[in-house]
Amino acid sequence: xxxxxxxxxxxxxxxxxxxxxxxxxxxxxxxxxxxxxxxxxxxxxxxxxxxxxxxxxxxxxxxxxxxxxxxxxxxxxxxxxxxxxxxxxxxxxxxxxxxxxxxxxxxxxxxxxxxxxxxxxxxxxxxxxxxxxxxxxxxxxxxxxxxxxxxxxxxxxxxxxxxxxxxxxxxxxxxxxxxxxxxxxxxxxxxxxxxxxxxxxxxxxxxxxxxxxxxxxxxxxxxxxxxxxxxxxxxxxxxxxxxxxxxxxxxxxxxxxxxxxxxxxxxxxxxxxxxxxxxxxxxxxxxxxxxxxxxxxxxxxxxxxxxxxxxxxxxxxx
Numbered sequence: 001x002x003x004x005x006x007x008x009x010x011x012x013x014x015x016x017x018x019x020x021x022x023x024x025x026x027x028x029x030x031x032x033x034x035x036x037x038x039x040x041x042x043x044x045x046x047x048x049x050x051x052x053x054x055x056x057x058x059x060x061x062x063x064x065x066x067x068x069x070x071x072x073x074x075x076x077x078x079x080x081x082x083x084x085x086x087x088x089x090x091x092x093x094x095x096x097x098x099x100x101x102x103x104x105x106x107x108x109x110x111x112x113x114x115x116x117x118x119x120x121x122x123x124x125x126x127x128x129x130x131x132x133x134x135x136x137x138x139x140x141x142x143x144x145x146x147x148x149x150x151x152x153x154x155x156x157x158x159x160x161x162x163x164x165x166x167x168x169x170x171x172x173x174x175x176x177x178x179x180x181x182x183x184x185x186x187x188x189x190x191x192x193x194x195x196x197x198x199x200x201x202x203x204x205x206x207x208x209x210x211x212x213x214x215x216x217x218x219x220x221x222x223x224x225x226x227x228x229x230x231x232x233x234x235x236x237x238x239x240x241x242x243x244x245x246x247x248x249x250x251x252x253x254x255x256x257x258x259x260x261x262x263x264x265x266x267x268x269x270x271x272x273x274x275x276x277x278x279x280x281x282x283x284x285x286x287x288x289x290x291x292x293x294x295x296x297x298x299x300x301x302x303x304x305x306x307x308x309x310x311x312x313x314x315x316x317x318x
Contacts, residue, residue, distance in 0.1 A: 009094070009128060010071050013039055014064040015048040016057060016084055017075035017100065028100065031116040032075050035098050038120035044071075051080060061087030069093060071315070073123070075116075077101015078152050082294035085312065089133060089149050094313040096123045103295060105152050108221025109233070111317055126315035132236045133311040134216055138291040140299040150216070150293035151312070153228075154305055156279050157211035157243070158192060158251070160290035163297045192246050193282075195289050195301055199240060200276045211243035211251075212279060214305045225258045228271060236309050240277060242270045276306035 017032045036046045047064075051057040061072050061084050072088055074081040075098040088095055098119045099107035113119045136154045140146040192210040199205070215228035215238065231239035243251070245268025254266045281289055281301045289301045 010039070010042075010044050010124065012045040012069050013047075013071040013073060013096070014060075014069045015046065015073040015075050015098065016051050016060060016064075016080070017048065017098075018057075018077070018080040019050045031100055032098070035073070035075065035116040035120040038117055039124070042124050044124075048075075051076075051083060057083035058087035061093075062091075065091050065093045071096050071123075073098055075100050078103055078105050078294045079296050081106055081151060082148070082296050085133065085149050085151055085294075089308070089311045092313065094128050094315055096126070096315040103220075103222060105220045105224075105295075106217060109152075109217040109219045110314075122317040123315050126317050128313050129233075129316045130310045130313050131233050132216075132307050132309045134214060134238060134293070135306050135308050136214075136291065136293050136298070136303055137305075138299040138303040139301070141297075146299060148293050148296075148298060149308065149311070151233075151314075152217050152220075152294045153213055153215040154291070154293040155211070155213050156291050156301065156303060157195065157209065157289060159211065159213065160292035160297060163290075163292045163295060193285055193287055193289050194246075195282055195285070196280045197242060198278045198280075199242075199272060199274045200306075201272070201274045207242055207244055208282070209242050209244050210246050211241070212277065213241040214238040214277065215241065220258075223259050224255070226261060227258045230271065230273065233314075235273075237273050237275050237307060238305065240272050240274050242272070244268050244270065276304065279303045279305070 015032050015036055019028060032048050036048055039046045071094045072084055073096045074084045097107050097112050098116050099112055099114050113122055134150040134154055137147040194208045194210055197207050197209050197212050215231040216233055218232050220227050228239040228241050247268060250266050250268050254269050257264060279301055291298045291300060291303050
């Protein structure tokens with residue numbers, strides 16, 4: 001369980017916004033300014049800036065914290081949060097969210113209002129909680145070892161292939177519809193590749209899977225809803241979803257299970273709590289098996305997933 005703090009904490013904040021995240025791009029600045037006005041009216045010293053790139057967002061966050069910001073607002077979607085998390089983890093600053101992205105999974109899980117004004121008001125009344133974050137080590141697309149923190153989920157296999165294939169322009173224009181269209185296409189046509197997973201709590205046992213999810217949140221919102229029952233930011237571990245199947249029907253039944261909030265088991269898909277897992281490609285595989293975290297494509301196998309306890313402060317609406 002994360003440690004909780006009282007909420008009378010916010011003195012200086014920065015709002016970092018992704019100018020390319022989500023839709024309604026012309027309203028982006030107006031949304032950010034509306035949230036900033038709420039914070040200023042409450043006596044908070046506020047600044048704002050666009051994020052320039054993933055690496056830059058991390059550096060911008062670190063610079064803002066070094067200049068005295070106690071709260072960093074991620075104004076965008078899960079990708080924006082992911083980028084800011086890299087610079088905020090293991091600091092005393094708190095992460096806050098103004099949901100302006102496409103999927104907004106973390107905002108759904110935290111029950112953050114989707115109005116920028118109401119989200120800012122909720123942040124002023126929120127409590128700070130120190131949480132565990134995930135960490136994934138992988139081989140980046142240039143063939144070099146790399147690692148990233150994650151807060152929503154990390155995925156290897158089918159879902160990472162979706163993010164690899166997802167068209168950025170379609171995502172901006174169609175929002176969640178672009179995800180559903182690409183997922184349907186892959187469900188019908190994608191040739192799944194198996195790889196090996198060795199969970200930390202598996203006592204040396206290994207499984208051959210077509211998909212692994214390492215999940216930290218309970219509610220993804222949209223049609224996915226409760227994708228990994230038992231996952232929670234209140235816990236210090238991961239909820240692993242191991243797809244030991246190549247059945248397209250099994251995948252469809254599992255997604256339907258989350259949509260309907262059903263309790264039925266799906267043959268070939270198992271869930272377990274774990275502190276992490278090691279994932280390796282099969283020797284016979286010639287195609288890349290991709291790795292993603294928080295909806296951002298990162299690289300390929302081999303990969304190691306773990307947890308970092310008490311690594312980030314986050315604002316939890318009351």
